[in-house]
Amino acid sequence: MGDNKNFVLFAALSLAILLGYQYFYAGPKMEAARQEVEEARTSAATEEALAPREVAPEDDTTAEVVENEPVLEEAGSVRIETPELSGSLALRGARFDDLLLTKHKVSKAKGAQNVRLLSPVGAPGAYFVRYGWSASGQNPDAVPNASSIWSADSDTLAPGKPVTLSWNNGEGLEFRMKIEVDKEFMFTITQSVLNSTDATLQIAPYGLISRRGEPDTAGLYILHEGPIGVFNGTLEEKSYSDLEDDGNFEVSSTGGWMGITDKYWMTTLIPAQEAELSRARFVRRATGGDVSYRVDYVENWQTLPAGGTLESSSHFYAGAKIVGTIDHYQEKFGIALFDRTIDWGWFYWLTRPIFKGLHMLFNFTGNYGVAILLMTVILKLALFPLANKSYVSMSHMKKAQPKIKKLQERYKDDRQKLQQEMMALYKKEKINPMAGCLPILVQIPIFFALYKVLYVTIEMRHQPFVGWIQDLSAPDPLTPITLFGALDWNPPAFLAIGVLPILMGISMWLQQKLNPQSAAMDPTQQKIMSFLPLIFTFIMAPFSAGLVLYWTWNNTLSIGQQWVIMRREDARQAAKEKTKA
Structure with a gap:
């Protein structure tokens, strides 16, 4: 005995x-980190530039995404209304940058506000999602960028009511973006480009998530918060401190997914599962006291012949990490290990x-x-x-x-x-x-x-x-x-x-x-x-x-x-x- x-x-x-x-x-550490973040946010004055534009690739199969998101005046928006989400899509840059979770409050206090997931450029803690094209050997103005103003065929995006955005570069290239949303948290993005010129182009679709500032985290080893993704069937988790200590993460992959996860919320890019990604990245940038994080991917270069059309489809998830919803999407779209967006831990076989x-x-x-x-x-x-x-x-x-x-x-x-x-x-x-x-x-x-x-x-x-x-x-x-x-x-x-x-x-x-x-x-x-x-x-x-x-x-x-x-x-x-x- x-x-x-x-x-x-x-x-x-x-x-x-x-x-x-x-x-x-962990408690005192979390509080100290929270105070440090608030001080950094208070002292930050401008939004870091974050928008892809053309840069010469390293070889024939890769494209670089460089960011440059200037703060520009409003150019109109499309309302987003679903049973779970409320917000808008900015027509300048075709940017998803305003999203509230209508069924989730920040606290149980009377009159508590809804949880805000995405915020526009220039706002404290700017957080947004954007899709576009990178063009090889073209003038930067040949493809839409963060400053481009798109037109929309409807002023409201809702389940069963898609919206199509369009932008023309004035030189024979027309870009369209059909956006659909379901009753929960999944957006479907179908991008297309029509080449009316007599030249053959090399272009590549991309998607990015940009987040400014150091988010408040619990700082516990039992919970991952920060960039996360699955590449070639392997789960990758990088905390904000990992990117600071070890540098940026970069990989090529077939399909997969990537995003930024909080304890209860997440934004996640989901390219077509058969798509060849020349580059997927978790990036941290620091300028003085201002810090920003980005998750992005670029598909391989594709050839757009004269008079031809190219199309690229993908999804992105923006909302609450509800187990049943995530499991449903994993099965419906065949997204490998999508349920790992929830940190089930080492005892996955018992926790689930x-x-x-x-x-x-x-x-x-x-x-x-x-x-x-x-x-x-x-x-x-x-x-x-x-x-x-x-x-x-x-x-x-x-x-x-x-x-x-x-x-x-x-x-x-x-x-x-x-x-x-x-x-x-x-x-x-x-x-x-x-x-x-x-x-x-x-x-x-x-x-x-x-x-x-x-x-x-x-x-x-x-x-x-x-x-x-x-x-x-x-x-x-x-x-x-x-x-x-x-x-x-x-x-x-x-x-x-x-x-x-x-x-x-x-x-x-x-x-x-x-x-x-x-x-x-x-x-x-x-x-x-x-x-x-x-x-x-x-x-x-x-x-x-x-x-x-x-x-x-x-x-x-x-x-x-x-x-x-x-x-x-x-x-x-x-x-x-x-x-x-």
Whole structure:
């Protein structure tokens, strides 16, 4: 049992270190980064130039995209109206640069604004998407650029109501861009160019996402935020700091996708999956205190004969990272690994089934808090055989404590002999010293997988449970130190401990009391074990209420399960001894 307790202590302290990383290190780091970003935004005065135009390629199969997005006056726009999105498409540059998510608020506060995804050039944190053509050996004015003013055949883009933009260079080249949008977050872009000249041209379609400023991120190792893409079937993730430290990322690919992801939102370019991309890039540019990021791709050069037409189709996703929606698009368009836009983590094989189970239970109950409770019960039933063995072994251990103590006193000067006698006793009393470790080994990945689900999936965002818990993805807001909200002040972070974390600590303490104390454990180990419930109460306080709800409910079920099994085993052993007598 001593080895068992040592393992439990090691597992608990390891977990405390991992969870404490967010509270004691990542939290302050995130706040410092946020302040630095705000200072940079305040001091920034102008928008960095970001628009492709013609530059001589390095060889016959690659084209370079150079950016130059000047701030120019308005030239009209096309309204974007869908059940999920609201905004506009600027006719100057054919730029998607104004997009709100109509069903998502920045907070649960009354009167909170809708989440803004895209912002126009010149606005703080400018963020936009643009498509176009790069021409080889042509005057830059031969192809449309960021300053070009397009005309539109309609003033509103909506599901079932596409809009076609057109631009003519006045020298025999006519460019068109048909734009469609569905009821969720997917845009379809069909570009075409008609060559009415008597010359053969080399041109290549491109797409780009430009984002100004250093976005606020959580700064946690468990969540990727920043440029992401799949190239030749391989997932590539680069954080903003990666681009700063390691430089820009560049690759050629067949199909794939690329974009910029936040915790709950993303913009993603999706070229035709059979398209040959001569270059796809993640780019960071810094000018003084101003920083910008760009994700772009250019397809291989294509030959446009005199009197001929070329066409290029692609998609881009702009919106919330809803699991079902992303899965639907992955299957519909055959987009490889598109579901990895959501950071499921190392335990993908476990995290996805847990989410699906929770979502199914939510559809049945209408409450994610209740779904968490039911999921915990299901997991407990699945792990019952392991728990039963563990608690039966604990019952035998509890009964054998006097014999273990005698052996320790008898062989206190001969550790090797003590171990031999202990093993013999374990065998005789049917004690498995590792039985208590099995449930822990299984529950640790389940815990982290559930943590992932609660932390990264938008389905949990702003979801209420009961009473004061109105957002399962946020920490428990009801803290006794403020007399449950009666005192109007913000306590220090380490004192802001909600009711749920306190209940979790109590449940851990009660669970400890049910476990037999090993005679092999020294006083120092016993003291450390006794303080673990208090330590975990502080560590878990800033975590999502849904995760703490799971742990508290799991502990409560374990207490009941352990009490019933150990009581039953004690009664069985007593009956057995009575029969013997």
